[in-house]
Amino acid sequence: MANTTTLPKGKDGFTVEVMKEEDFDTCLDIAVQAFSTRNKVVMHLKVPRQHLKANFKKDSYESMKQGLALVARDKSNGKLAGFLFNVQQYPWPKPLPKGDPLNPLYDVGDTLYEKAFSENGIGLGAVITGAVLRVGAGGTADGYEGRGVGTLLRSACIPFAKSKKVFRRVWVEPAHGATFHIWTNKLKYHLRSEIKFKDWKPTKPSQIQQYGPDPWKDLDNGSDRIQKIGMCEGVIDEEEGGLRRNCYDKACCYGFMFCALLCKCTCCWKKYTKSADDNVSIFEFDDVITTTAGVDKV
Numbered sequence: 001m002a003n004t005t006t007l008p009k010g011k012d013g014f015t016v017e018v019m020k021e022e023d024f025d026t027c028l029d030i031a032v033q034a035f036s037t038r039n040k041v042v043m044h045l046k047v048p049r050q051h052l053k054a055n056f057k058k059d060s061y062e063s064m065k066q067g068l069a070l071v072a073r074d075k076s077n078g079k080l081a082g083f084l085f086n087v088q089q090y091p092w093p094k095p096l097p098k099g100d101p102l103n104p105l106y107d108v109g110d111t112l113y114e115k116a117f118s119e120n121g122i123g124l125g126a127v128i129t130g131a132v133l134r135v136g137a138g139g140t141a142d143g144y145e146g147r148g149v150g151t152l153l154r155s156a157c158i159p160f161a162k163s164k165k166v167f168r169r170v171w172v173e174p175a176h177g178a179t180f181h182i183w184t185n186k187l188k189y190h191l192r193s194e195i196k197f198k199d200w201k202p203t204k205p206s207q208i209q210q211y212g213p214d215p216w217k218d219l220d221n222g223s224d225r226i227q228k229i230g231m232c233e234g235v236i237d238e239e240e241g242g243l244r245r246n247c248y249d250k251a252c253c254y255g256f257m258f259c260a261l262l263c264k265c266t267c268c269w270k271k272y273t274k275s276a277d278d279n280v281s282i283f284e285f286d287d288v289i290t291t292t293a294g295v296d297k298v
């Protein structure tokens with residue numbers, strides 16, 4: 001087997017492409033394998049592979065058809081090396097059914113977002129109007145870890161979202177040390193909120209009834225890293241005033257947007273549709289980050 005340190009990394013070794021329908025099943029398999037073997041949080045919940053696959057499929061198929069998902073392809077052999085299941089974020093996602101093994105993770109996610117929404121800079125107006133591209137899940141295929149695939153794909157998110165002309169923010173909730181490092185240290189996304197799993201306990205009787213009072217007990221056992229999840233936000237054209245340029249994103253509108261969120265008011269919501277002239281397959285972009293010498297890792 002070749003020494004991975006000598007193999008081409010990042011943009012030298014891989015192209016970023018829009019996921020095609022024929023790629024979708026392979027990406028589901030990469031996702032299931034990556035999360036069942038290399039994501040401590042999902043492994044801790046003992047989610048059966050078939051269940052994980054069905055969940056990824058349910059959440060990502062429509063977005064893939066809309067041309068929002070991305071893959072990284074190995075230039076040397078054409079194989080898929082990683083993927084991102086991106087979606088247009090809907091402000092009121094459906095809860096999982098009772099008893100779903102992923103419920104503790106989704107419930108932590110709810111607390112994470114409650115904390116994030118108390119952050120004034122977050123793009124609440126963007127999500128209410130359908131202008132948030134969310135990275136729902138991402139993974140690197142077995143054998144490709146550490147070759148910059150994860151960083152390359154994630155570097156593409158802001159330029160890719162910008163190219164669609166409707167998005168103003170990119171949201172993501174990293175729950176793996178490597179992705180936390182990529183989004184916050186390397187790509188400088190804003191960390192709007194953060195929760196250490198060991199500190200999170202369910203508060204509702206229905207949650208406790210489903211999975212007990214401490215679903216994350218023992219998660220950190222045998223590891224020198226504390227598992228945590230963050231809510232990260234990238235702002236399109238931030239340096240050119242993108243944080244507040246759109247009227248829905250102005251600080252004075254925040255209260256109205258918050259009311260819309262609480263009242264589930266869909267008046268301002270616009271569903272993304274792929275435009276007829278959007279035929280991008282290989283996605284070229286300039287600002288790729290591959291190394292971070294001197295940056296602290298989490």
Ligand SMILES: CC(C)(COP(=O)(O)OP(=O)(O)OC[C@H]1O[C@@H](n2cnc3c(N)ncnc32)[C@H](O)[C@@H]1OP(=O)(O)O)[C@@H](O)C(=O)NCCC(=O)NCCS
Binds near residue numbers: 146179
């Ligand atoms: C997490 C994952 C996407 C990383 O992909 P990758 O292609 O190996 O990522 P890259 O090679 O671009 O970079 C990894 C970076 O994270 C660092 N890293 C790796 N493991 C880390 C950890 N546990 N904690 C902190 N940093 C870590 C690497 O050193 C590297 O940083 P550097 O470029 O500054 O040296 C991949 O391991 C994976 O698919 N995991 C399983 C699925 C998953 O957990 N997905 C993310 C859910 S949030």
